[in-house]
Amino acid sequence: MTAPPRSSGSDIRAILHQLGQPLSAILSNAQAVKRLLASDPADVPEARAALGDIIAQSKQAAKIFRRLEAQVCAGPESGDRRAES
Amino acid sequence: MGERPAVIYVVDDNVACRTALGRLLRAEHYLPRLYGSGEELIGDASAAEVPGCLILDLAMPGGMCGLELLERLAAAGRQHPTIILTACSEPERAFRAGRLGACEFLRKPISDIELLRAIQNAIAPSRSRNVADARRRRARELVRTLSARERQTLALLKDSRSRKEAAIEIGVELSTVKYYCDNAFKKLEVHSLHAALDIWDAVTDGN
Numbered sequence: 001m002t003a004p005p006r007s008s009g010s011d012i013r014a015i016l017h018q019l020g021q022p023l024s025a026i027l028s029n030a031q032a033v034k035r036l037l038a039s040d041p042a043d044v045p046e047a048r049a050a051l052g053d054i055i056a057q058s059k060q061a062a063k064i065f066r067r068l069e070a071q072v073c074a075g076p077e078s079g080d081r082r083a084e085s
Numbered sequence: 086m087g088e089r090p091a092v093i094y095v096v097d098d099n100v101a102c103r104t105a106l107g108r109l110l111r112a113e114h115y116l117p118r119l120y121g122s123g124e125e126l127i128g129d130a131s132a133a134e135v136p137g138c139l140i141l142d143l144a145m146p147g148g149m150c151g152l153e154l155l156e157r158l159a160a161a162g163r164q165h166p167t168i169i170l171t172a173c174s175e176p177e178r179a180f181r182a183g184r185l186g187a188c189e190f191l192r193k194p195i196s197d198i199e200l201l202r203a204i205q206n207a208i209a210p211s212r213s214r215n216v217a218d219a220r221r222r223r224a225r226e227l228v229r230t231l232s233a234r235e236r237q238t239l240a241l242l243k244d245s246r247s248r249k250e251a252a253i254e255i256g257v258e259l260s261t262v263k264y265y266c267d268n269a270f271k272k273l274e275v276h277s278l279h280a281a282l283d284i285w286d287a288v289t290d291g292n
Binding site: 017020021022023024025026027028029031032035036039043046049050053056057060 | 099101102104105106108109111112113144193194195196197
């Protein structure tokens with residue numbers, strides 16, 4: 001039986017980079033919402049669109065996070081334990 | 086006259102990120118123009134004409150990278166004050182970007198306050214330069230309407246000569262010098278010698 005492939009540092013870096021994008025979009029959208037609603041008159045349609053993007057990007061971030069989790073759990077540490085046993 | 090909103094060019098291959106930045110900038114009364122790649126910005130001829138600030142994501146794996154875009158813009162004489170966004174710290178690339186005119190580096194995710202401050206810093210020098218240029222142009226137009234005698238009078242008064250000394254130098258009556266001054270003030274749209282010499286300086290210093 002072959003062990004699951006070990007994730008290299010560069011794999012994890014690539015996933016981390018992917019995770020940064022939705023987090024960036026979430027933060028900028030949330031900060032935009034605050035300003036859109038504070039302006040006079042408040043730009044409600046644009047704020048609503050930003051909230052829609054925040055939801056979509058949060059889901060995207062969660063998906064990438066789960067992938068990262070799977071990589072780390074199959075990562076070098078658990079691999080080493082397998083080799084020892 | 087109020088200042089026109091500044092144009093901000095946003096180049097980011099991630100559509101969610103650039104859309105969000107566009108919203109943030111519009112909420113702050115900037116005029117964002119969004120591009121998904123360096124190629125898109127290079128291809129937009131109108132972007133060459135309108136001065137503005139560039140916000141650039143350095144890491145764009147799909148096509149032209151941020152550094153390459155900066156190089157191509159510099160080669161085409163299309164340098165904008167540039168704010169670089171990076172996902173991780175990349176000192177070497179940041180150094181190269183700095184040499185290509187980047188004036189600020191912000192790490193993603195960026196805070197709105199930091200971004201807006203960076204934009205203000207980036208566009209402030211070109212704004213004050215624009216104001217100074219406009220003032221000098223206007224001064225030149227006004228000075229062009231002066232007669233040779235009026236110019237001569239202002240030049241003498243500029244040399245801290247009194248009106249009386251100026252009259253002797255030119256070889257006319259004091260009342261004539263006063264007449265030249267009044268005419269010059271009217272043409273320069275000012276009410277004092279001090280203000281007239283300010284305009285005179287703006288033109289002669291530029292030469």
